[in-house]
Amino acid sequence: MTTRGYFGRFGGRYVPETLMPALLKLEAAYFSIARSRLFQRELDRLLADYAGRPTPLYLAGNLSERLGFKLYLKREDLLHTGAHKINNTLGQALLARKMEKTRVIAETGAGQHGVATAVACALLNLECQVYMGEVDLERQRPNVFRMELCRAKVVPVTAGSRTLKDAMNEAMRDWVATVETTHYLIGSVAGPHPFPTMVRDFQAVLACVGGGSNSMGLFHPFVRDRSVAMYGVEAAGAGLSSGRHAATLSAGRPGVLHGSYSYLLQDGDGQVQIAHSVAAGLDYPGVGPEHSHFKETGRVTYAAVTDRQALEAFHLLSETEGIIPAVESAHALAYLVRNRKDFAGKVVVMCLSGRGDKDLDEVRRVEAEKEPS
Numbered sequence: 001m002t003t004r005g006y007f008g009r010f011g012g013r014y015v016p017e018t019l020m021p022a023l024l025k026l027e028a029a030y031f032s033i034a035r036s037r038l039f040q041r042e043l044d045r046l047l048a049d050y051a052g053r054p055t056p057l058y059l060a061g062n063l064s065e066r067l068g069f070k071l072y073l074k075r076e077d078l079l080h081t082g083a084h085k086i087n088n089t090l091g092q093a094l095l096a097r098k099m100e101k102t103r104v105i106a107e108t109g110a111g112q113h114g115v116a117t118a119v120a121c122a123l124l125n126l127e128c129q130v131y132m133g134e135v136d137l138e139r140q141r142p143n144v145f146r147m148e149l150c151r152a153k154v155v156p157v158t159a160g161s162r163t164l165k166d167a168m169n170e171a172m173r174d175w176v177a178t179v180e181t182t183h184y185l186i187g188s189v190a191g192p193h194p195f196p197t198m199v200r201d202f203q204a205v206l207a208c209v210g211g212g213s214n215s216m217g218l219f220h221p222f223v224r225d226r227s228v229a230m231y232g233v234e235a236a237g238a239g240l241s242s243g244r245h246a247a248t249l250s251a252g253r254p255g256v257l258h259g260s261y262s263y264l265l266q267d268g269d270g271q272v273q274i275a276h277s278v279a280a281g282l283d284y285p286g287v288g289p290e291h292s293h294f295k296e297t298g299r300v301t302y303a304a305v306t307d308r309q310a311l312e313a314f315h316l317l318s319e320t321e322g323i324i325p326a327v328e329s330a331h332a333l334a335y336l337v338r339n340r341k342d343f344a345g346k347v348v349v350m351c352l353s354g355r356g357d358k359d360l361d362e363v364r365r366v367e368a369e370k371e372p373s
Helices: 017-034 037-051 059-067 085-098 112-124 134-139 141-149 164-178 195-203 213-222 289-297 305-322 327-338 355-369
Strands: 057-059 068-075 103-108 127-132 153-157 180-182 230-237 253-257 261-264 300-306 347-352
Touching: 017 037, 017 085, 017 164, 017 195, 037 085, 059 068, 085 103, 085 112, 085 180, 085 195, 085 213, 103 112, 103 164, 112 127, 112 141, 112 289, 127 134, 127 141, 127 164, 134 153, 134 355, 141 153, 141 164, 141 355, 153 164, 164 180, 164 305, 195 213, 195 253, 195 289, 213 230, 213 289, 213 347, 230 289, 230 305, 230 327, 261 289, 289 300, 300 327, 305 327, 305 355, 327 347
Parallel strands: 068 347, 103 127, 103 180, 127 153, 230 300
Antiparallel strands: 057 068, 253 261
């Protein structure tokens, strides 16, 4: 990666000029403050005493026996708020306070990033506003209530597809207008530099891929270890040929979205397409630029599984291990189930990025719609 924030040819800063000073200040603060020993000690204390790190690496014995290989789960679902998102939000919120910002904004799809942002802001006494697509707001009502309990203002987004992409659009507009007092706490390894690097580093805690923060956090420590094969699993939705999916790396092509150059879903005229996934956290037409770089260099193998396959894996883990996964994480398990013969005799680590409490109503609704009348 160059000092300009590129991973190969992907990344960069494609933003209005009004945001460039803020991004430059954020970059300087991240490399001078967030990497200092004092900051790291304070963050480590919060991660341990507040978030509940370190999380265990759990051998899923029953499921391993069924699959024919040892499967270890990195139990990020056991963290405070129920997902890996708290790793990044505590880091960024603490940095925002050090930069003397008084207000934090965020976007959210599945609601987990919104909840993690809300609790971090409550802890650090920062004003918090979260943008959430109207569609996601309806299917993730419990997380909306959790955010509001922590004093966050949740703003419904009614434009476009009313999902994560549009929530991010609105957050970017807010930031342009309030940049002097506001920190935009991006939840994934997307957006303009330095966000992809910063979020990756806060998530490097040792996978499924939407924007890609949990998978990039898992991958990063092993990038140079060629004995470790890495796999990223996207959302194929109703199938790659259906046009209703969120498989950016499998079916997209490079372009600019939300401030960086990366793979995205677009039509022949370059218009961003609407993404679809049963998992709200994967319902995004772009992906972090470092993932795009890994795709082109071949360092990571990317694949996609359908909504149906992910829901089957959701039930499988619940039934065999008594662990209800987030539907996002179930995509990674679905890939392992589908390709279990390829992993025979190997040791596999899967990032269980979150727990499935938030998805129960949506899973019941989707499955009820498919039941014969």
